[in-house]
Amino acid sequence: MRFARGHYNGIPMSPMALRRQVGQLAFLGFQGSQIPPEVRSIAHEFAVGGVILFARNVECPEQIAELAFEAQRLVPDMPVWVGVDQEGGRVARLRRPFTEWPSMAALGRSGDRILARRFAEALGRELGAVGVSIDFAPVLDVLTNAHNPAIGDRALGSDAGAVADLGAEIIDALQAAGVAACGKHFPGHGDTSVDSHHDLPVVDHAPDRLDAIEYVPFRRAIDAGVAAIMVAHVLVPAYDEERPASVSPRIVSGVLRQELSFDNLIVTDDLSMKGCSARWAPPAAALMAVAAGADAVLLCEPNHDQQAQALEDLVHAIEDGTLSYQQVEASVARHQRLKSRFLDSDDRGLRPSSRWRQVVGCEAHAAIAAEMARYA
Numbered sequence: 001m002r003f004a005r006g007h008y009n010g011i012p013m014s015p016m017a018l019r020r021q022v023g024q025l026a027f028l029g030f031q032g033s034q035i036p037p038e039v040r041s042i043a044h045e046f047a048v049g050g051v052i053l054f055a056r057n058v059e060c061p062e063q064i065a066e067l068a069f070e071a072q073r074l075v076p077d078m079p080v081w082v083g084v085d086q087e088g089g090r091v092a093r094l095r096r097p098f099t100e101w102p103s104m105a106a107l108g109r110s111g112d113r114i115l116a117r118r119f120a121e122a123l124g125r126e127l128g129a130v131g132v133s134i135d136f137a138p139v140l141d142v143l144t145n146a147h148n149p150a151i152g153d154r155a156l157g158s159d160a161g162a163v164a165d166l167g168a169e170i171i172d173a174l175q176a177a178g179v180a181a182c183g184k185h186f187p188g189h190g191d192t193s194v195d196s197h198h199d200l201p202v203v204d205h206a207p208d209r210l211d212a213i214e215y216v217p218f219r220r221a222i223d224a225g226v227a228a229i230m231v232a233h234v235l236v237p238a239y240d241e242e243r244p245a246s247v248s249p250r251i252v253s254g255v256l257r258q259e260l261s262f263d264n265l266i267v268t269d270d271l272s273m274k275g276c277s278a279r280w281a282p283p284a285a286a287l288m289a290v291a292a293g294a295d296a297v298l299l300c301e302p303n304h305d306q307q308a309q310a311l312e313d314l315v316h317a318i319e320d321g322t323l324s325y326q327q328v329e330a331s332v333a334r335h336q337r338l339k340s341r342f343l344d345s346d347d348r349g350l351r352p353s354s355r356w357r358q359v360v361g362c363e364a365h366a367a368i369a370a371e372m373a374r375y376a
Contacts, residue, residue, distance in 0.1 A: 011318065011325050018325075020047035020078075022314045024332045025290060027052045027083055027267075028307050029300035033059045035070050038304035043074035046311045049335055050081030050134070052300055055093050061130050061356045064094070068131025072343075079343035081180075081335075083134040086127060088119075089153055098126055099365040104139060106376040108157035108166060115371060116169040122365040124177025129356035133342050134180040136230060136267075138170045140217035141190035150195040158190075160213045164220035171224045180342045182267060183221040185232035186256055187245055188214030196233040196275030200244060203236045210238070219260060227338050228265035229256065231294065233275030244276055246289055253293035265295045265334050271310075272301035286310040291323055295331035 011018060023046025030039050030051070042048055051071050058064060068082045084093050089103030099122065107116055120138075127135055142163050143155035156163045171181040185196075187210055192201035205214070218229065231252055233244045239255065240248040246268045256262050268289045269275075271282040280288065283306055286297045299307045317323035359365075 018318065019045060019311075019315055021328060021332050022311055022318070023047040023075075024049040024078075024335050025294075025296050025314065025328070026050070026286075026307070026311060027081065027296060027298050027300075028304075029054065029270075029298075029302050030304075031056060031302040033057055033063055034067065035074065036302075036304075040074060042304060042308050042311070043080075045308070047075045047078055048080065048311075049296060050083055052083040052085075052136075052298060053093055053132070054085075054300070055095075058093060058095075061097065061360045062354075064132075065130040065356055068133075072131075079339045081134050081339070081343070082132050083136060083182075084127070084132050085136045086123065086132070087137040087139060087154060088123075091154055094126075094130075097361040099123075099361050099369050101369050102372040102376050103153040104156050105153035106372050108155070108162065109375040110372065111162065111166075113165060113169045115368070116166045117173040118368050119372060120170040120173035121177050122368050124174045124179040125359050126356075126361075126365065128178045129359040132179065134182060134228065135174060136182045136184060137174075138167050138181065138183060139185070140164075140167045140183045140221060141185055141188055142213055142217065144191040144213065145193060148190060148192055150192060150197065150201070151189055155190060160216035164217040167217045168220045168224040171221055171226045175225065175227065175342075178342060180227035180338060181221075182228035182230050182265075183218060183226050184230035185234070185269060186218055186229050187232070187234070187236060187251060188218075189232045189234055190214065192234060196269065197273050198275075200275045200278070201234045203234050204238075205236075206238050210236070215260065218256075222260060222262050226264065227342065228267050228296075229262060230267045230269055231256070231289075232269055233273055243288070243292075246271075246276060246294070247280075247285055247292050249292040251292075252289075257293055263334070265338060266293060267296045268294050268298055270298045270300040272299070272303075282306050283310040283313050287313050287317055287323065290314060290328070290331070291317075293327070295334050 027050040088101030194201040245251040271285045
């Protein structure tokens with residue numbers, strides 16, 4: 001990834017190069033089974049960093065592979081992340097003929113680290129076969145509230161050490177298969193009674209409790225080299241009484257970046273979720289999140305005017321000194337480093353092959369799913 005040098009309003013680059021750097025910080029959602037003209041236009045203007053797929057974008061494996069190929073052509077000289085939430089259980093955007101995996105609660109009940117690796121290796125093979133390069137998984141929340149509406153059976157369990165063990169195996173195996181992992185939802189969504197899709201949950205624990213339980217799986221994930229960590233829309237009054245973790249400098253930069261020494265990608269949860277958007281429109285939240293230290297913002301709602309506005313506002317904030325250019329430059333460097341690992345530049349110009357036919361939903365993967373289902 002190369003950017004033109006020079007000076008622009010005190011910033012060592014041209015106006016166009018600045019816009020291209022800012023675009024790297026965004027994952028865009030969209031409607032339909034093809035990339036729409038609006039996303040192509042934003043990508044042309046801002047060199048967008050990634051796209052995220054939902055069930056609304058999925059028809060079949062061949063179509064997903066073609067869509068991922070087209071995503072790589074959005075920015076001719078830069079790789080583009082293709083992301084998805086493929087956890088297993090009820091949060092799985094890719095359904096049959098992809099392997100349908102049991103919930104992570106089932107895997108957690110097995111307590112089987114080898115089974116966790118086999119699952120993640122198979123998951124990574126299927127995702128990679130259709131061009132998905134980052135999976136927003138695994139869930140690393142410790143389920144200490146059994147009635148949690150947001151997490152529930154998405155969690156690997158209620159014991160922090162066990163969640164950490166299985167989570168680290170999933171991360172290592174998924175990334176060994178060539179797909180970046182994103183652990184979530186920092187600083188921990190497991191002891192909440194509100195779903196952040198609908199409202200703002202409160203995690204009312206002291207730092208020592210968070211350190212002893214909630215942070216344990218994330219520390220292990222960091223040690224395992226996890227490519228990204230997603231920050232949740234949860235309020236943690238012990239650190240910040242006003243701002244959710246996703247837009248809180250104290251939590252994003254203070255705890256995750258500095259105290260836990262995490263130096264890969266910090267990603268927000270979707271900024272259109274009510275836990276955030278009920279207080280701030282996505283463009284305002286995107287600026288707050290990046291200022292707090294996030295490297296990437298998820299703009300999943302297919303409101304392309306808002307997506308473009310969010311990026312425009314980030315550019316203006318750098319130009320007027322509200323947002324540190326050096327901070328954005330560091331974020332882009334993290335994307336570049338991880339994309340060089342997980343996005344093979346030699347494959348970017350090649351149309352998708354039919355190799356997915358030998359991988360997606362194959363008998364070997366179905367056998368692993370059946371083994372996991374015995375613990376459901």
